[in-house]
Amino acid sequence: MTEADWRAQRDEAVPEDVERLLATVPEWFGRPESNAEYIDDARRMETWTVRDEHGRVVGVTLVTHHFPQTSEIHFTVVDRSVHGEGVGNAMIEAITEDVRARGAQLLEVKTLGPSKDDPNYARTRHFYEKMGFLPLEETDLWGADTPCLIMVKPVGHHAQGGQGGGDWRLMPTPHRLPPWPSTDPEFGAIRLRRVELRDAVMACDLSTDPYVPLTGTLPGHASREEAESWVRRQQGRHAEGRGFSFTIARRSDDEAVGHCxxxxxxxxxGRASAGYAIAPSSRHRGYAAEALVALTNFAWTIPGLSRVELFIEPGNSGSLRTADRAGYVRERVLVEHQEIGGTRRDMVLYAASRPPSESVE
Incomplete structure (x- = not known):
């Protein structure tokens, strides 16, 4: 594959692949105790991968989000067989775009400092500098014999420049998310509640829809373990500052029927976007429209929010009807607005505006 062919994606936990990749690069990862920690980290941290044409993982990056304004590349490893082919570039670029979309301003990475003469880590520092990271400080965080270099990369929408300087400005501090609602939003037969581990059963059902894996992090035909990993990711969305991730549950028995x-x-x-999906076994009962109404009514309880947007493919007649039934207004078609399944696709923009009777604080 050429450099342009590599595509990084948010993925499920891949600790076995991390162990395999570490073994290919002992010059960088030669301490068994540290490698064991990385493998353990790979079981629980946000994971980004690059896979070859056969689906085999050839690169892994683990990411942590310390605050809404800052994220960190905790660990990166690339199979020796594809060193220099752009796998690392693909992961850093994809992660940069993701944390920028979250509202982050800085992306951090730690590596071996230059006061320790090591040609392999000199290459690592050069790679990060090429990707726009700036050396900030060398510390003894890892002990006197292992100097730690902290590097940072401005990632705000107005950040400009990279290695060698340039004029860059940080984005304004993003709004802190409101607290989780004290009362579950409800409408009709539907309640929106926190995502729980038992919702993995619904996630497995949802993953059988071939469209769902193309638009999120839930793998197609997910195993129970993969579904539980997806549940845990959804449980962290509010703490990450991304928004509110709800299970759509029936009010009658609290069983999960979908996600929004x-x-x-x-x-x-003043804007938000909404998304919703009903598990195949629970469709054609009006749940999607009721969930969207409940979600939109909840949106108007958030100070400063005046508009909620939906982006729906023109051929998705079911979602188009749901938007109409929930009171959203069709505005226009956005040509090649979003990449789904490797193809740029048109999207119909629907929007709802805060009712005049709702005060804006």
């Missing part, structure tokens, strides 16, 4: 989210990366501009 209110995403708030543009809250500072």
């Amino acid at each position: 989210g209110l995403w708030l990366k543009d809250l500072a501009d």
